[in-house]
Amino acid sequence: MSALLEVRDLVTEIGGARVVDGVSFQVTAGETYALLGESGCGKSMTALSLMRLLPDGGRVVSGTVELDGTKLFALPERAMRQVRGGRMAMIFQEPMLALNPVIRVGEQIGEALALHRNLSGAAAREAALGLLDAVGVPDAARRLDSYPFELSGGLRQRMMIAMALAGQPELLIADEPTTALDVTMQAQVLDVLRTLRRERRMGMLLITHDLGVVAQNADRVGLMYAGELLEEGTRAAFFAAPQHPYSRMLFEALPRPGDGGRLATIPGQVPRLDTAFTGCRFAPRCPHVVARCRVESPGWQALGDQRVRCHRAGELPATGVRAPAARRAPAPPAAPLLQVDDLKVHFPIRRGLLQRTVGHLRAVDGVSLVIEAGRTLALVGESGCGKTTVGKAMLHLIEPSAGRISLAGEPVTAARLDRLRRQAQMVFQDPFGSLNPRMRVADILLEGMEALHVGDAGQRGAAVARLLQQVGLPDDAGGRYPHAFSGGQRQRIAIARALAVSPQLVICDEPTSALDVSVQAQILNLLKDLQGELGLAYLFITHNLAVVEYLAHRVAVMYLGRVVESGPAAQVLRAPRHPYTQALVAAVPRVDTIATDAAPRLAGDQPSPIDPPVGCHFHPRCPQADARCRESYPDVTHIDATHWVRCHRVAGE
């Protein structure tokens, strides 16, 4: 089979940094080639080099790229414009940024059609409708006349795909197409891409950091590290027996169901690309390193369906899939630490000249939770379901509209927040936004102690040193500013800040979603260790179910401001009873199973919390909904002492 895209020895520099260094691979028609790697390893720059869309200061130093026989780097810019979008199209990570917000999507698709297929007027509209059908946009005729802000993230990304398809490209480059989307949306978009590739026999270059996405979609996989390809092979071979130590460690760093122990972590971090490398680039972090690795850069070695750049290829002991650890016994119930009853957060919607309240956005609409001392409760759901609002309302960062919060049996009132603040603290999602760039780390850690008058002023310096050591940061970190630290280290600082007032409960709001897999494993291990050492309770807010299974004792699943299912983590995730939980679990791309299109997919989007559907909130998307679901909101149905669901179907069984 001849290659559709052939990349040979591509070298790209930006400023003084070699962001892509000697990358070669092929993509054949109808095949998905996945470029896998952590952030900052040169995946996106490889794609931009192919499109000749490098940012200012970037240039291709050497190498050739052939698209079906055409040498792309030899084309004049004028001809290259025909190739871009015409023969080779690209979709980007952020659908909101890639669509022009003031032009109707129909016109934006029409623009691409006019450019590449000379279509206009009715013919263009016809073609655009066809494209929207192809990417599975329901109610396509109406959607063509909407503006991007009227569409959900998943729909926008599909519009982007439709635009990319307008020129009938032979090759589609998808740069992290689903990273900004929820799992349910991600599953929908990946389905669309899979179907399109099959129907149109396009080649696809899929760029991602998510092993699960690769496992579900790729035919062949190339693993990038520090600007180089380290390993390449068919999906089956790569997932069955990864050869490079780096790939193996990536797999081991993934939290998997039923794992009780520590995650393997990769020490250190991805090197900066402007360093001069000698020898193997992974050597400083490699557990199997030998003297030769440090001086001689390894060449390719073929191993069956795979090839790998490692001096010790084939010598390393075969690793099977990790034996699943013994299933944890369900933890005995502990004393309730924080209890939330019927918490409501309604934001008034004001309109008109006098700002009269015309309605409420019910972000949280009657949530009751119990967090036990020393245990982890995970709160999961799609973005926009109100899970972060629950966390913030519990700390009175957002004033709750109704409901009771009691701490160790005593109710928390707005007048006595100090007690709550000493007992409960928060770790935020974005490690880059949660630390003030103008304050030194020591000052950041001291802030809480000073505000809440924790400990003696004289001993706080020692407390800072102890905290830094506790979260695994160097002693001199206190004197430096946050910009001197990587994402994972910043998240450690954020955790240390929360721990500074010795709380018993830490609310973690997606603490690992902005981090790479290997760093995520470090943070998860740290959280687990701290729980063991200090007896902390966590409220873990996340959309990542794999993390939930690894860390949580109990799970509460939220949909549109309400908890729809709650129970012990293992039970809820393995035998979900609510149709929504079932769909969530099914939508997670797993590394160990292959996707089938028959898997139940959640259709449509989450409705707006301003105007929730009558009856069960989930019924418009529920495959099993019946008349009763459209009329009344279901009551709690207990499956056993600790596991309950709000669903008419379950109640009827």
Add this chain to the structure above:
Amino acid sequence: MSVQPVVLWTDALIFLLLAAVAGLVWTIRRREHLRAPWVAVAERPMAMAAALVLAVFVTIGLLDSLHYREQLPDSPADAPQYSVEVLSVFDALAGELRTQKEKTYSAPLAMQLYAKEFIERDGATVRDYPRLVHGGAHLTDAAAHLPDIARRVGVGLALGLAASLFVFVAFAAWRAHRARIALRAWLADWRAGRLDWPARTLAATATLLAVLGAILLQLAAAYHVFGTDKVGQDVLYISLKSIRTGLVIGTLTTLVTLPLAIGLGIAAGYFRGWIDDVIQYVYTVLNSIPGVLLIAAAVLIVQVYIESNPESFDTAAARADIRLLALCVIMGVTSWTGLARLLRGETLKLRTLDYVEAARAFGVAHARILTRHIFPNVFHLVLIAIVLDFSGLVLAEAVLSYVGVGVDPTMYSWGNMINGARLELAREPVVWWQLGAAFTFMFALVLAANLFADGVRDAFDPRMGGRR
């Protein structure tokens, strides 16, 4: 001869500002994250060349802000009496430039007046252009005029080059000594642009300034370089004296603007609710009143106050000075809205950031959140606004004085120069040099300020990050 120092209101404020800037520089030097953007500014050739030009202007302005009164020569020693004329250190340095007055207009570098008069020549009374009292007085023959000018320009050029070469070599030797390398090696680095600051551009700018200065000095010793004005005063002197007025307007106005803009802008953005509403209404109302109207009204009020309280001001300079200060204050009060709006928007964004939420989760007081989390993170906007507003304010002064609501008519300012030149533009032959001189000086100052502001904005604005 003994002197009595005089501290005018604006002098005090200028030196206060200077102290504040010095304090800020000292703070910034010690903090790495504050120093980094300034280091980036220092690496930009255009910004540094502009800074050098600004430094020359500021030096003249500061010298002109050290005021004193001379003791009258015939006053008794035990009860000294002082002249009513307030002079400055700059006046002392300018020396004869201030005192060498002609009768009326004369063109730049001229030997004769610009108007014909009846003069005695060879016993007969003829109507002709009379010779100037000072300009070109050393020449006996009109034919020697142009060669003399050429000779002076040549000497100035040579002196300027020699002086800058000497200073450069001395500086290079000092740097090389400090870096512990040979002078030759340092010069090679300098020539190749390998130093970590734009040394070549700075050397070229400094040389240019030195040569210009030397030529001006040479010519000014014997001529009126920019001619004389209606009452025969040297226009070069007036232009140089106007620098202080421009700088005072450009900087002191900011002093009034900043507390209002920062306080109200941040409060509106952080507290939201009714505080935000009130502040927004205030600045919307203020913005909808024509600025010139407010300024004219305020200046009039100050004028009336000065005239009804003559005993409060012992000299004419003090009267003019209080009017200048009033102009700064009223311009500040009308111009804080833009920056306040910008800061409100930025604060609205910052208050939702996680680190502010984290501080609130600890129950940190509002005042502390504002000073530790919000203010340091909007400070770059304040700085950019200060340097960008400076040139606008200098120009605004010129416009206001032209309209007649600016500084005191007796005060030297570019606006007053333009105002005075206005009528003479209709005259035939035209008197252009007053306008030309005011234009040249204002242009140099504003261009330098704008180029420097560009450099500062590029270095501080995070959106410009990485772009050169």
